[in-house]
Amino acid sequence: MSQSVLNITAAFQALQAHHAALQGQTMRDLFAADPARFERFSLNAAGLFLDYSKNKASTETMSQLFALARERQLESRRDAMFSGEKINTTEKRAVLHTALRAPATLALTVDGQQVSTDVHAVLARIQTFSAALRSGEWLGYSGQPLTDIVNIGIGGSDLGPKMVCQALQPFQHARLNMHFVSNVDGRDLDAVLSRIDPRTSLFVIASKTFTTNETMMNARAARNWFLQNAQGAQESDLRKHFVAVSTNVQAVSAFGIDPANMFPFWDWVGGRYSVWSSIGLSVALAIGFEQFSEFLAGAHAMDQHFHSAPLEQNMPVILAMLGVWYRNFFGSSSISIAPYLQDLEHFPSYLQQLEMESNGKRVSHDGSTLTVATCPVIWGNVGTNGQHAYFQLLHQGTDITPVDFIAALKPNYTASHELPGHQATLLANCFAQSEAFMRGKTADEVRTEMQAKGVPEADIAALLPHRTFPGDRPSNTILMQALTPATLGALIALYEHKVFVQGVIWDVNSFDQWGVELGKVLATQILGELTGAAEAQEHDSSTTGLIAKARAALL
Numbered sequence: 001m002s003q004s005v006l007n008i009t010a011a012f013q014a015l016q017a018h019h020a021a022l023q024g025q026t027m028r029d030l031f032a033a034d035p036a037r038f039e040r041f042s043l044n045a046a047g048l049f050l051d052y053s054k055n056k057a058s059t060e061t062m063s064q065l066f067a068l069a070r071e072r073q074l075e076s077r078r079d080a081m082f083s084g085e086k087i088n089t090t091e092k093r094a095v096l097h098t099a100l101r102a103p104a105t106l107a108l109t110v111d112g113q114q115v116s117t118d119v120h121a122v123l124a125r126i127q128t129f130s131a132a133l134r135s136g137e138w139l140g141y142s143g144q145p146l147t148d149i150v151n152i153g154i155g156g157s158d159l160g161p162k163m164v165c166q167a168l169q170p171f172q173h174a175r176l177n178m179h180f181v182s183n184v185d186g187r188d189l190d191a192v193l194s195r196i197d198p199r200t201s202l203f204v205i206a207s208k209t210f211t212t213n214e215t216m217m218n219a220r221a222a223r224n225w226f227l228q229n230a231q232g233a234q235e236s237d238l239r240k241h242f243v244a245v246s247t248n249v250q251a252v253s254a255f256g257i258d259p260a261n262m263f264p265f266w267d268w269v270g271g272r273y274s275v276w277s278s279i280g281l282s283v284a285l286a287i288g289f290e291q292f293s294e295f296l297a298g299a300h301a302m303d304q305h306f307h308s309a310p311l312e313q314n315m316p317v318i319l320a321m322l323g324v325w326y327r328n329f330f331g332s333s334s335i336s337i338a339p340y341l342q343d344l345e346h347f348p349s350y351l352q353q354l355e356m357e358s359n360g361k362r363v364s365h366d367g368s369t370l371t372v373a374t375c376p377v378i379w380g381n382v383g384t385n386g387q388h389a390y391f392q393l394l395h396q397g398t399d400i401t402p403v404d405f406i407a408a409l410k411p412n413y414t415a416s417h418e419l420p421g422h423q424a425t426l427l428a429n430c431f432a433q434s435e436a437f438m439r440g441k442t443a444d445e446v447r448t449e450m451q452a453k454g455v456p457e458a459d460i461a462a463l464l465p466h467r468t469f470p471g472d473r474p475s476n477t478i479l480m481q482a483l484t485p486a487t488l489g490a491l492i493a494l495y496e497h498k499v500f501v502q503g504v505i506w507d508v509n510s511f512d513q514w515g516v517e518l519g520k521v522l523a524t525q526i527l528g529e530l531t532g533a534a535e536a537q538e539h540d541s542s543t544t545g546l547i548a549k550a551r552a553a554l555l
């Protein structure tokens with residue numbers, strides 16, 4: 001698995017030389033030199049359109065980036081993932097989220113198990129359960145149909161279903177209200193419990209391991225709340241109001257949930273790649289199984305594209321390699337995600353886990369320390385809100401931060417609401433921002449504009465540096481006709497494969513997450529000290545001081 005050190009590979013060094021030779025060349029120059037740049041640097045795949053023309057990349061840059069991808073054996077690594085090889089080497093697991101959205105005909109075996117048979121058997125159970133709940137056939141203990149679904153999970157067991165339910169809210173069943181509780185801060189659960197009725201609520205306890213502290217604490221509290229507040233309910237009524245989604249049948253039974261009410265998945269599904277598995281149960285409940293199948297089909301279409309398109313016309317590969325270009329050759333330490341879609345409000349935080357938990361690593365597969373930078377910080381917010389908050393920094397700050405703009409051409413308004421003008425204004429803002437990042441505004445342009453307005457020369461001289469935009473700031477624009485289950489599925493899969501490609505380039509294991517372990521262990525230890533259940537341990541003076549303050553308040 002070990003590969004040669006990235007910064008001394010031939011393709012990497014060629015890119016370094018290419019980058020040095022480009023000094024002084026701007027995107028304005030690239031557009032001026034090639035009237036067909038938009039056509040040349042854009043493509044369609046799986047219902048998505050990617051315009052990557054506003055990047056500091058020429059045809060030569062792209063071909064060198066593809067050479068780097070080939071040098072890192074991207075194609076065979078990709079095929080290894082799709083075929084179920086155990087590419088998550090530190091956990092000795094296959095990585096098969098793509099199998100969760102493949103047709104039933106997929107012939108693939110992992111550890112002697114027919115993957116597709118298992119996947120489609122669970123999908124059939126999700127279909128039956130979601131149909132019964134949505135139709136009102138599944139009744140609570142008091143005989144009423146359920147109205148409120150509370151998904152209790154954290155990380156991938158929360159961010160995926162929460163983001164997707166929010167994004168596809170226009171497709172949601174009118175009777176159902178979706179709630180997501182993740183934080184161990186009791187205010188999160190408290191806020192939901194205070195507005196639901198135990199007689200008409202379903203709790204979906206979502207945890208791959210069923211041992212995650214935050215989730216188990218919230219799940220136990222929800223169970224107690226139910227038994228205390230559901231008047232006339234018996235313990236045996238819990239089965240009408242609690243279901244589990246997990247890989248750990250023993251822990252689910254020990255918690256008191258009947259395995260008949262458990263929707264399983266498998267260790268070859270990583271938490272941050274799990275929305276396609278039973279972790280998507282809340283999504284299927286909200287939008288119905290048919291739409292959930294569309295969501296899976298959209299992702300599958302992107303899988304097929306990623307698996308078969310040549311690198312030069314491969315959307316995830318292009319997105320990934322441009323990311324590598326900025327991270328490793330321009331030193332960009334973050335990427336901003338700007339969905340011009342209110343319904344994608346949670347998409348940036350979803351991508352934070354997907355990208356940073358996957359590729360936020362500092363050692364290669366063989367454990368040696370990497371000599372190049374890996375995953376940048378991912379952050380962002382919906383446009384146009386971001387424009388009025390941090391876009392100032394993106395336009396005129398000292399760092400160059402690439403931006404991914406995401407927009408739908410058609411809105412998903414509720415039919416009864418006419419909002420003429422909103423969509424055109426939204427798109428105008430999106431396109432204006434990418435143009436402004438690319439073009440900037442030179443001092444000459446600013447001077448001419450101010451002179452035409454009759455501004456005195458002294459004021460022009462004073463304001464010129466402040467009103468000049470350096471420009472030459474890169475962005476991608478991803479468009480879809482409308483945000484539907486299928487286009488959302490394709491969009492998520494696009495970023496999943498982008499993360500995979502970058503992991504291959506940097507030679508990191510994108511599918512483990514050892515970096516979250518130390519904090520978990522220390523929190524358990526400190527909890528004992530805070531509650532008085534454990535002896536005080538040796539800490540640094542800061543931690544000791546903080547513990548003392550909390551003990552004084554809590555005990």
Ligand SMILES: O=P(O)(O)OC[C@H]1O[C@](O)(CO)[C@@H](O)[C@@H]1O
Nearest residue numbers: 154155156157207208209212271
């Ligand atoms: O689904 P689980 O097992 O509760 O884990 C939740 C999350 O915790 C992590 O293991 C670490 O934060 C994530 O990878 C995962 O999505």
